[in-house]
Amino acid sequence: MLQAIDLTKRYEDGILALDHINFEVKEGEIFCMLGANGAGKTTTINLFLNFIDPTDGQALINGIDSSKEPLEAKKYVSYVSENVMLYGNFTARQNLDFFAKLGGKTDMTKEDYYAVMRQVGLQEKAFEAKLKTFSKGMRQKLGISIAMIKDAPAILLDEPTSGLDPKASAEFQKILLDLKEKGKSIFMSTHDIFRAKTVADRVGIMKEGRLVMMRTREEFLEENLEKLYLDYMQEKSA
Amino acid sequence: MIRYLVRKEALNNITNFRFIVSGLIALLLIILTTFIIAEKYMKEVDQYNEFIAADQQSLGDIKAYAELQLNAHRPPNPLIIFDSGISENLDNSVVITHQSVPRQGLEADAENPFTRIFNAADLVTIFRIVFSLLAILMVYDAVAGEREEGTLGAALANAVPRDSLLLSKFIAGFIGILLAMLIGLLVSLLVLQLVYGISFSSDQWLRIIFILVSSLLFMGFFLALGILVSSRVRTASISLIWLLFIWVFTVIIQPNLSTYVGSAVVRIPSREQIEGAIAQNWDEYRAKHQELEAKIREEVPGDPWHTDHDSSWPFYVCFDGNTCGLLRYVYRTQRIMPVFISYAEKEYQVYRNEYEVYLDRQLAVQRICNYLSPAGLFRRITSSLAETDINHHELYMDQARQFRSTFLSYLTNEKKVFSENANLYFTQRTMDQIIHNDYEERLAKRRQGVETLTYGRDSCEPFDLSDVPRFSYREPGVAASLHFVFLDLLVLLVLTAVIFYLSVISFHRYDVRQNS
Structure with missing residues (x-):
């Protein structure tokens, strides 16, 4: 569903942010991309969303090259950023309604929106509250509900649990697994090795724009993911 | 989508605090301005009605055609509430007489009277200044x-x-501005109708709609500009700073720059030069006048006597006098007055060549400069639609000049004042009474204490002037007003x-x- 083929990005200032990255996220699979800040995780997501153009290679969503047919490609993907920023003057439901319509869901009812917000664990009183009153955790939950209501086959998550308290992180984990059960292909960039270990079917480690390691669930459980990660990071500092 | x-x-947009606050400020300004200009308009209406009544009264007391002069009043225009244009600087009443051609008076230093830098506050000024700022505030952070x-x-x-x-950002900005404008306009129209009883003709309603459309087009320019700047920079604050800078230049500096460029490129001759050229025309006339006057004196020798005599040339009237005095006036009316009229017309040509032609060129340069100035274009468009611009003033002056021709034709061809009925120009004595005159006998009797001089002004009846032509300003239709500014509208649309x-x-x- 999500496929990076020799995906490369060199910025105008000459910095090589991604260097011939290759990976694939299949249906019903959670792929966690680990890496330090600046390793290229967010750049990868930006290339899938066509926020930037690749220097080389392809970012395919459902087989569609997102740099060539971005509008078609984006029909098959949802996105949750590190800091879900929505319209502060609108209520949670109004935000959900707007983004649902952008995602092509034009026949949703108020009850449908409430049901999704309940599903992600938002409190009832927050449904009609203005978003500017929301905490980060609440905004992240709403971001997830936006991704859920779009019901796209692929989901891109950019450090979605960053800044969330343990309870919210645990709830988030449950939601991810539910989405996986529904057959969604999930690409999650994260620093959170513990969370990755819990939910990922595969993990990759990025370093200085390169995908230096990729392991299946069986492999990383066997090899101790924390140690693997630290070894690769130390290699960097060395 | x-x-x-x-x-x-x-x-x-409409739930945005800054939109609500600035919209309320704009509404307050609209209400205040409506009251101020409506008061001014009502005063103009009163003054106009007084002028019409005074004209009617003076027409009922004309006893010689020399006394007859008419006025061409332009009726007060309620659209000044929307755009007062240059109406404040110009007269809406001109005297119509055979002895001069109506023209715009010379300014103190013969500067261009049509290009005042700061216009009076009116609704369009609020649209131009406040609403354009509002448009910027709505989109400066759009991207x-x-x-x-x-x-x-x-x-x-x-x-x-x-x-x-x-x-969508452009359309939504447009909707917000339209909403704010419609509310402002509606409140203003309610004040005009309910407080002042001012109503508009169907033509004026059409003009108001076009003013609204033009205002929206102008706001469209600022919305597009705001979106452009916002999509060129990385932060909203930088976008706002750039936009405010551009706004000051576009709305305040640029339109006035056109005025200065016009004045700098085309210099209008000084007042002294223009008056010198006019004086030369009258010097020529005086030479001819003396020649003709000498012939008349030669033809009608003697010692002139008059009563009820006012010889302030050329408004001479003398209701009674001896043959010599009255006959000389008959000949003056028949032979000198047509020459005087032709020189009065020449005076206008001199004025036109020495002043108006330069003024037209200056305005043409300003107009060209204005094509680069959206605010200048907008001002031209709305003042044309409100009939308060130079073109409409010129239309009025042209109509006044045409009316003068009609009036002159009335005197010359219908009343034959400068030919066989020349006596009626200054007296009600018939030609027979002028030639077979007993004035000196009557004067002698008077000296003996017998009052016989009964042919003075007081003893004359006023003329029946029911057939005298009356001036009626013919308002050009909206199509004509739009024709004046079609190119401006097109340029503003293309710019946007x-x-x-x-x-x-x-x-x-x-x-x-x-x-x-």
């Missing part, structure tokens, strides 16, 4: 601000075409479209990432 985007943007907040990325993570997103197109190009290359 665009429907949802527009709905979201419009809702976001850069949403990028900073992260909502731009959230929206574009969906299958949303960038040009649709931009167009070009700016919006540039913003679309710019946005297609815009990096929407929040942390870039």
